[in-house]
Amino acid sequence: KNEVEQSPQNLTAQEGEFITINCSYSVGISALHWLQQHPGGGIVSLFMLSSGKKKHGRLIATINIQEKHSSLHITASHPRDSAVYICAVTSNFGNEKLTFGTGTRLTIIP
């Protein structure tokens, strides 16, 4: 069993829909990261969180430490949001090693 599990693996939605991507992990963590990867490979860090909730524009990330679960939400989705979204965790403080989920491929149809 992978230490970091994401669902769904693939998601197709219409423009404007509310999107939720889920991430569950089985290890103790110091932080959870949400990353975005566009075709071509470049990875952008969207959020790093260890508790609660963070918001940036139309993106919201939440984490429940007790349940070992995080969600990434996209409001008013747009075709430019189409990308692979990757959940990753760091397990110890002062340790930059990221353990990754398998990613969620999101496609937003105009």
Add this chain to the structure above:
Amino acid sequence: KAGVTQTPRYLIKTRGQQVTLSCSPISGHRSVSWYQQTPGQGLQFLFEYFSETQRNKGNFPGRFSGRQFSNSRSEMNVSTLELGDSALYLCASSSGEDEQYFGPGTRLTVT
């Protein structure tokens, strides 16, 4: 502030050869991590350097090695290349206490 840069961006090598990839972190960042991404295995951690010391290492054979210089620039080396080493190699830099910033990657093809 300039982002993380990686050179070269694309590379084609033959089995048995060796390769060196370079990563320049964001100014002031002392931590550089390296990752391999393949269609089959996804993203996997290779190693992390902090202030010229390897602080953590993933589960890769000894053919994969790295180093970090006093200016925080880092190189990774793969010797005796195998077909399975074809991948996107990403480096990421951080201050050591914050999120990681990724470079554009080096796409290595081994033929």
